[in-house]
Amino acid sequence: MTKKPKLLKFIDILCLILVPGALVLILFYTPTERVMGSVQKVFYFHVSAAWAGMLSFLIAAAAGGVYLSTRRQKWDWLSLSSIEVGLVFGLIAILSGMIWAQPIWNTWWVWDPRLTTTAIMELIYLAYFILRSSLNTPESQARLGAVYAIVSAATVPLTFFSIRLFRTIHPVVIAAGGSGGSAFNMTPRMLLAFFVSLFVFTLLLIDLVWHRSRLAKIQAINQGEGV
């Protein structure tokens, strides 16, 4: 049986400390937004979750590419794990966004580019699991899964770009040439909490994907013994 690596243990502990730490920072350190009030605090985890989701789908596509050229199973495990974890992060982004949208936009859902793209992205990657589960051998699961992960990652920006040409009501917090000459429309305290959240979620992503990959490996080993 494979032993849990020291570095993974370290990241585990780091996440255990930093996730509540970021929450404390957001709840007590950041100022309350003038117009939106405390519901604005959803923003920190919302954007971080969306970022982690996007990043994991990119990792999945890259790992799929490496799998196709090397044909080593561990890359498929990484690809599969990233998509699974990314799906959860995407869901968190959508749900936290809805919680924010209800008081601010006065509706749970609008057909806005970012919302629609994220929802479609979730559907695309849900189909990934349907695809995998209806394939018989681990080899074909890995091979076709990799192809699908790469093609999907290529269409997500296309979807975003195509819906972007409609008008958007989603707030753009990070924009080139925002107010005050800075790219970020935030106070320094908000900025700090924001970057901490981003960092924590990225770390959490690495941690979860690593754990899930190890699980896939252990599963494969056990199945190999069972035959």
Add this chain to the structure above:
Amino acid sequence: MNPFWDYLNAIWNILRKDLQVEWRGKQGVPVMLVFALLVVFLFNFALQLSPDLQAGLAAGLLWVSLAFASTLGLNRSVSLEQENKAMDGLLMAPVDRSAIFFGKFLSNFSFTFLVGLVLLPVFSLFYQQNMFKSMLVLVIILGLGAYTSLGTLLAALSIQTRTRDVLLPVLLYPLALPILIAAVEASRSILAGQPISDYQSWMTFLLACNILFTAAGLMFFETILEE
């Protein structure tokens, strides 16, 4: 003969074979056509559409019916090869596998384009506006080109699964969304009589989709079919 000529010849032979099968059996295009018309009728009652339909609705209806009908043809083009293990014969042919992709893509495109051409007069009749516009035909060519190249790739992928052709719509629709958005928007502008500058970016976008998905087909078709 030089290899490039051989390659074109292989593509042509696959295309010719598919056209011949269709000409003799007449099992693809008529089914797609009837299905597309049924979709139009279903939408007509479900959405209570009036004969003096707005340009936006007519364009949307046209593309939804084309997208639905294409799935039937795409599935058939691959399942046809699975019967009697004809695909094995194709794979054993001493040609590059991407030639099979191109041949299949071109036959799929011709069939769906034919359906599109028949739908135009029907729409003109039902919804009392002239749909015979050269630019609209160009949009149909570009839109269906991108749609069927992605569809051919995904049909080859879904046919490998246990659920066979059931999977194709689930894989294809979310990934094809940017193509459909661009095609609907361009068609809407054309039907509303707007100048070309209004929808030029959509046309360029569709062209880019064509290039991207054909390249994806070239790259991955061999990987998908390998056993």
